[in-house]
Amino acid sequence: MTVPGGLLAEEGTYHWSMSISDGDSSSSEVGKCEFAVDHTAPDAPVVSSTDYPNDDGVAIPAGGVGQTGVFTFDANGTEDVDHYLWSVTEEENDDPQARVDAEGLGGNAAVRWTPALGGPQTMFVRSVDRAGNRSDIVRYRIFVRAGEPLVEKLEGHWQLDGDLADHSSHNRDLIAVGEPQLTADGYDGGAVRLDGASSRLYYAGPVLDTSTSFSVSAWAKASAAGGYQTVLSQNGQRTSGFQLQLTTLGEWALVMFGEDVDGGGAEHARIRSPEPASMDVWTHLLGVYDHGAGELRLYVDGRLVVERDYTSTWTATGDLQIGAAQWKGNQVDLFDGVIDDVRVYQRVIVPSEAELLANHAVLRAHYPLDEGTGTVATDRVTGAVAELAGSAAWESEQHTAVIVGETEDGGYGEVTAPQPGIRTDRSYTVAAWVRLDDPGEGQNRTAVSVDGARFSPFMLQYRENVKKWCFLVSLGADIESGLWVPSEHEPEFGRWVHLTGVHDFARQETRIYVNGSFSAMRTGAVGWNGDGELVLGGARWIGQDVDPWNGAVRNVRVYSGVLSDQTIGQLPLQS
Known part of the structure; x- marks a missing residue:
């Protein structure tokens, strides 16, 4: 049965029953039911918490990131509150949607909330009565006490x-x-x-x-x-x-x-x-x-x-x-x-x-490349020995470094070192001072990579098609494809530049930094584990040695995990 609109405009309790008639006689009445019409919104609830207290509208710093708090919603004297709607956000306004039922009609309710961020936040709460009427929204101010990550509790x-x-x-x-x-x-x-x-x-x-x-x-x-x-x-x-x-x-x-x-x-x-x-x-x-x-x-x-x-x-x-x-x-x-x-x-x-x-970062290899003579360089972390091959040679001008890659007379030189103890299918960081003297025409140039049978799992390089510094992560041991992150910085040739590439497995991000500053980022590269040698001066693609560098490299560091932006910013100052 549909009641015509406007017929029950007045609030109150209504009774109804029904019978059936054939025109001559009627059945006895059945039903004898009642219902209430309620258009009145409930009073706004009262919100309180001993874990994240509020003094007359002013949030008191308390708790901390990851520390669960209990919040109580009081019906504030409204006897027919059925449930509450709530939310927590950093914004000044919100329409709360999370529901928690009252402990009986007109009763209180309690919710538990765990902050993922520190600082000021607001809990938004409203009461809803059994007729669906909604109260005004109450704003309960919260201040999650700041603290060092991974220290509290x-x-x-x-x-x-x-x-x-x-x-x-x-x-x-x-x-x-x-x-x-x-x-x-x-x-x-x-x-x-x-x-x-x-x-x-x-x-x-x-x-x-x-x-x-x-x-x-x-x-x-x-x-x-x-x-x-x-x-x-x-x-x-x-x-x-x-x-x-x-x-x-x-x-x-x-x-x-x-x-x-x-x-x-x-x-x-x-x-x-x-x-x-x-x-x-x-x-x-x-x-x-x-x-x-x-x-x-x-x-x-x-x-x-x-x-x-x-x-x-x-x-x-x-x-x-x-x-x-x-x-x-x-x-x-x-x-x-x-x-x-x-x-x-x-x-x-x-x-x-x-x-x-x-992403806890651990230095796995560090080649300062400051020996200046001979055909080997030493890893300051493990004592492993890297070998200068081909036309690779020392220079001791502004800095002691190794000249690698392509030479004017058509030679090719590189430095090879044992696998630096990282998994390239997980988080890692690679950093180096590089100087690209001349990019040439139509040629990518790779300063640091890890070798593979067919593909290098990563390349810290100059990429000719975009004419930018670039950090490339290949997508598989047998996949001719890669995700490359070009820097926002314009390359400078013939000058020393500090490059850092980060593959962040946890966040699924690949990032490049230039001279200690964040430059660019892309998402979605999964990476794969390559266990080949560390190579300075070139890379591997489709089973071929490619992208010879044309300049010098020094102070190469390789880490398991991810260095913070602050620490990356300090790397150029340590060289």
Whole structure:
């Protein structure tokens, strides 16, 4: 039945019933129902939070990035409030859409929110009554206290550089079980090698409250897949509160269990990486439980790879373990491989911090090229030796450097060095001082590359078709294509220029810097791992040696990870 418009204009309670008539007689009435007409908007709600307080409209600096806060919405005396709509933004105006139901008609509601940014922000909230009427929007000012990334709520940090000391402020030194090798080579410095049979590390007692937001991270290098292997966990009474692990199928995973009982209860909230783990390769793992959002997240090498809904209902009160887990009260799933730089936080690590962890830059090779004589140059990091070949020769004019590439008499020279210890399918940074004396006509010129059977995985170069400095990332070992990033800076020939190329796996960005300043960026290059030699003075394309440089090169640095813009800006000053 449709009620004609305007018939029920007055607010109030209406009763209705109906009967059927054939013209002679009628049925008895049925229904005898009632409904209310309500055009009155509810009063604006009252918003409060002890985690992110507000004093008479003025936000008090509190909390921090990744630190979940609870906010309460009060119906402010309106008895028929059904739900609330809310949002948080840095903007001055917003139309909130996220819904949270009141605790009964006219009741309060509570939401959890985890800031991903510091500084001033605004929560927008309105009440909605059972008739769908909406209140005015309340603006609740928030000021997320600024702090150093990766410092706030750090509950434990074990660098594992030959010892088991905690480098956070909590002095939670680890205890070794079995015979772990404490002097293994790490991603950065030392690490601990575990045998997958009896060796593990632990801290006696809980470190994290697993019923609320927390994050756990580590560098891991697995020796082989087979059976569950745990990088990091925390014991309950009978089962782990969480496990950061390698699965039987060779996937990285994060799992939490519904109950602290044998078998973990009915719910096993496991999220798995979509790509299999690479064996014997350093991989950064980050597991996040966001209690405010009710989500589990897994990051691999700084990139969010999987998430799912989950809400923890219990806290694990036992030991924190590195290299093992708990199941049915026993220590199981021992890790076979190497673990480095373990960190645990009692808060959410946000995406920008995940990138910082995974992009931690480590200098893998540094060739100053300042020897000035002979046919070799030395890597100041590893002691490896690079060889001058062909017409490559020293010059000692304004700077000591190596002349490489094409020469006037038709010769060709280059410097080759051992692979610098980076994976070109992950994040890396390459930097060098270069001088291009003459680009010539119709010719690309490459100063620094890594060799490949058919293609160089990257080239730091001058590109003739755009007449710019360029950082090129090829797209596959057998793919005749690349993503190249031309600089915004105009090249200067016959003068020294400092070039830096960055491949940022976590952000899927490729960037070029000129004389320490950001110049250009493109997105979408995946990259591939080339394990050839470091080459100064040329590159490889379709199986041919190409793009000979025509000038000099000096002070070449290669890093795993990504240098910050500030650090890149300092590189030209260090040469």
